[in-house]
Amino acid sequence: MNKAMNIPILRLGREYTSYDRVELDLGGGETLTTHTANPGLIRRDLLQIAKAKAALDAIPADTLANYCEQAAELFLHADLPCGDAVHSPQQYVEALSALTRLPHTLVRMNMGKIHAAMSKVRMVIDGLTRNMPL
Numbered sequence: 783m784n785k786a787m788n789i790p791i792l793r794l795g796r797e798y799t800s801y802d803r804v805e806l807d808l809g810g811g812e813t814l815t816t817h818t819a820n821p822g823l824i825r826r827d828l829l830q831i832a833k834a835k836a837a838l839d840a841i842p843a844d845t846l847a848n849y850c851e852q853a854a855e856l857f858l859h860a861d862l863p864c865g866d867a868v869h870s871p872q873q874y875v876e877a878l879s880a881l882t883r884l885p886h887t888l889v890r891m892n893m894g895k896i897h898a899a900m901s902k903v904r905m906v907i908d909g910l911t912r913n914m915p916l
Contacts, residue, residue, distance in 0.1 A: 787814045787877070789865035793827055794834050808880040843916035847903050854900035858893060 787808075790797040800817035808814055819827075838846075856862060861870045869877070875889045882889075899906065907916065 786812070787865055787867055789814065789816050791817045791819050791823075793819075793823070794830060806881060808877060812880075814877065814881065847907070847916060850900050850903040854897045854903075857900065858897040 790799050792798070798817070800819065800823070802818040802820055804816050804818055806814045806816065858871060861868050862874075864874075871893070875886050875893070878884065878889050879886050884892075904916075
């Protein structure tokens with residue numbers, strides 16, 4: 783893992799560097815800086831929520847489910863961008879464990895639960911909608 787990780791805010795799908803930041807100690811000289819959104823920033827973004835919803839509405843539900851299933855596999859197995867760096871699943875486990883003080887085994891178990899929910903999103907939607915078609 784890098785000595786310093788920097789995670790910006792995502793505002794309507796775009797990275798945004800905030801002046802409000804929280805620096806977290808991961809131990810071993812490593813830090814994680816997260817950018818935070820103040821209420822004014824959130825209010826401004828909410829004014830554009832209809833535009834964001836329209837963009838999502840333009841994508842068929844079946845395509846969104848495919849994205850979710852693909853993301854599940856990437857989340858569990860791939861090296862992924864995280865802020866200004868790229869992290870492996872093992873680096874994710876180490877960082878989350880350092881931040882939350884959860885043992886690596888519990889972090890991995892939770893990764894499995896996230897993967898299961900995302901990879902079976904169609905089954906979840908079927909259960910919630912009583913098999914209404916996407």
